[in-house]
Amino acid sequence: MTQTHSFSFDPDGSASSQPAATSAADATTAQAVRDIAEVPAVEVISTAAIHLMSAAAVKLGLSEDTEAERAEDLIDLDEARKLITALAGLITAGAPEVGDQHARPLRDGLRSLQLAFREASAIPDEPGKGPGEKYTGPVR
Numbered sequence: 001m002t003q004t005h006s007f008s009f010d011p012d013g014s015a016s017s018q019p020a021a022t023s024a025a026d027a028t029t030a031q032a033v034r035d036i037a038e039v040p041a042v043e044v045i046s047t048a049a050i051h052l053m054s055a056a057a058v059k060l061g062l063s064e065d066t067e068a069e070r071a072e073d074l075i076d077l078d079e080a081r082k083l084i085t086a087l088a089g090l091i092t093a094g095a096p097e098v099g100d101q102h103a104r105p106l107r108d109g110l111r112s113l114q115l116a117f118r119e120a121s122a123i124p125d126e127p128g129k130g131p132g133e134k135y136t137g138p139v140r
Helices: 024-037 041-059 077-098 100-120
Strands: 005-009 015-019
Antiparallel strands (some): 005 015
């Protein structure tokens, strides 16, 4: 980790650099960096994919109804398309790095979301033009 410096000017006009005081925020950030450094990349990639999957499922109306809202009231296909496309890119790029054991369930979840999107669309996309299909190929 690099040390932060603050710059000041002496009365003669020359600049000097001195270490900046470490604040509580800096200590918290340093702890967060140490914590994330201990997490394997496969877990970070999988967690990001699961967050994208969950958000896409909500935008497709696949979440459970609550007392406050019905799942169908949360449908937003434009947002779902963006999330699914981002998920497809992440899974496609990350699969060789995380291995088939971790990538297979992510690909299955992605495919399910792509099919759900097609089913939810009033006018389905042409094969190969649906969300994420530029990364995965046509989904049937």
